[in-house]
Amino acid sequence: MAFYRVTFNEKHRFATVYNYGCTFHCPFCSYKLRSGAGGRPGLAYPAPRHFLSDEEIRTVLRTLPIDQLFFMGGEPTVAPSLPALLHFARQELGVRTKLGHTNGSLLPLPCLDAANVGFKAWSETLHRELTGHSKSLIYDNFSRAFDAGIKLSANMVFVPGLVDLEELLGLAGFLAKLDRNIPFHIMGCIPVPGQPFRRPTEAEMTAVENAVRTLLPQVRSSRLSPEDALTLSGRDDRFQVRVIAGEPLPFSSVQENSHSG
Numbered sequence: 630m631a632f633y634r635v636t637f638n639e640k641h642r643f644a645t646v647y648n649y650g651c652t653f654h655c656p657f658c659s660y661k662l663r664s665g666a667g668g669r670p671g672l673a674y675p676a677p678r679h680f681l682s683d684e685e686i687r688t689v690l691r692t693l694p695i696d697q698l699f700f701m702g703g704e705p706t707v708a709p710s711l712p713a714l715l716h717f718a719r720q721e722l723g724v725r726t727k728l729g730h731t732n733g734s735l736l737p738l739p740c741l742d743a744a745n746v747g748f749k750a751w752s753e754t755l756h757r758e759l760t761g762h763s764k765s766l767i768y769d770n771f772s773r774a775f776d777a778g779i780k781l782s783a784n785m786v787f788v789p790g791l792v793d794l795e796e797l798l799g800l801a802g803f804l805a806k807l808d809r810n811i812p813f814h815i816m817g818c819i820p821v822p823g824q825p826f827r828r829p830t831e832a833e834m835t836a837v838e839n840a841v842r843t844l845l846p847q848v849r850s851s852r853l854s855p856e857d858a859l860t861l862s863g864r865d866d867r868f869q870v871r872v873i874a875g876e877p878l879p880f881s882s883v884q885e886n887s888h889s890g
């Protein structure tokens with residue numbers, strides 16, 4: 630559970646620091662696209678051969694012309710050095726900081742400007758079933774991060790037959806009570822090896838998006854195939870990054886869209 634790679638997107642002037650490992654075990658986790666049927670972030674896909682020290686990360690970040698620093702990878706808040714790197718980014722680099730995706734377990738954090746939180750379910754039973762944790766931890770943390778002034782966006786994976794419309798509407802209602810303008814991304818389930826969950830149809834996506842829009846105007850949706858998810862860098866220049874430190878890992882194209890927290 631530590632950072633192992635730094636990438637740089639020259640066009641959009643941001644760097645990303647990647648963590649290895651996660652505290653949840655969502656059955657539809659898109660990391661399984663690469664790691665296979667038993668894949669769980671931090672457990673089943675191979676660990677990096679080398680982790681980066683704080684000083685290695687700071688040294689490369691000082692060389693980059695960036696405006697924003699992202700933290701990604703499984704669950705980035707489990708990396709012990711995250712608080713110190715957030716402080717470094719804010720105080721020394723003077724850049725904006727964002728958790729590109731997080732499951733919300735450790736929000737809010739000092740020196741954090743923004744976070745994209747991936748909710749797994751609205752109902753307590755399903756949340757426990759999917760993640761092994763109570764939903765109150767995540768929802769309460771989100772509220773506290775909102776109160777702390779962190780710029781928040783949210784997402785949930787729409788899994789037909791498992792995480793259905795009532796889960797999406799429950800979350801949308803929760804978000805709307807905080808602020809109707811919180812951006813909300815509905816991600817269609819990406820089928821992964823060893824799991825029975827299917828991709829929603831276009832009609833199903835349209836129906837849930839329209840229903841959620843009645844509560845939250847800033848809603849969008851995506852419906853990626855496994856192939857789409859693995860080739861995002863060819864279609865979206867935000868994913869066209871250069872590895873600056875650490876080893877390449879074939880997950881960069883999947884993380885933001887399929888996990889997102």
Ligand code: SF4
Nearest residue numbers: 651653655658703732
């Ligand atoms: S979907 Fe996200 S929170 Fe769930 S196991 Fe995968 S990386 Fe962790």
